[in-house]
Amino acid sequence: MTNQEKAKAYWKENIRYVLILLAIWFLVSYGAGILFKDTLNQVKVGGFKLGFWFAQQGSMYVFVVLIFVYVRLMNKLDKKYGYDE
Known part of the structure; x- marks a missing residue:
């Protein structure tokens, strides 16, 4: 595999990871x-409705986890x- 083919394959896989995440x-x-807040609001977490929790906190936690997943990938x-050091 040439360097150019290797680079194209690398970036293709990288973009696929980014789009999935x-x-x-x-x-x-x-x-x-x-979208699903009404359904999720039927469940409570720590006294708060789950839809509210995802809107306020959950998406940030998931984003931080996705950063670590991306680094590992x-x-x-x-x-x-x-390309590793």
Whole structure:
């Protein structure tokens, strides 16, 4: 595999990871906080309705977790294509 082919494959896989993680974040922040809030509000967490919790706190927690997931995925991807240090 040439360097150019390796770079294209690397970025294709990287963009795929980014799109998947952004879709997850969108579903959690927009979906759980806005679209499905009425259904989620039937459950309470710490005295607050679950839809409210996702809108206020949950999406931020998921975003931070997704950052760590992205770092781990990118470290594996770097090793796979020989871009690790």
